[in-house]
Amino acid sequence: MHLDWxxxxxxxxxxxGVTVTVVVVFALGVLGLARREGARAQQDGTFTLGLxxxxxxxxxxxxxxxxxxxxxxPQLH
Structure with missing residues (x-):
């Protein structure tokens, strides 16, 4: 048996690489939701930016x- 290392x-x-990238992007999404909630509490104009x-x-x-x-x-191909 031969393995192509x-x-x-x-x-x-x-x-x-893809796993780390997806986790970082998801974390940035959660950060955006947190910014949205913070902007809502402070009546700030960055509400839509976080969303x-x-x-x-x-x-x-x-x-x-x-x-x-x-x-x-395979059925999707």
Missing amino acids: TALGEVAAVSV GQATLCFLACAAVVAYGIHLIV
Whole structure:
């Protein structure tokens, strides 16, 4: 049995990279929701900025998850 260690390393590196990226983007989405709540409490004008940040971050996370499901499920090809 022969293992292609280079390919295995590439897959592991990409998996770790994408995982870290999705976690950071999700955390930025949670930060946007926290900013939204803080702006609501202070009657500040940055209410929509926090909501927009959260929406974009959560949509990006959902897109990555949907793409992963598309790659895994053979009926979607």
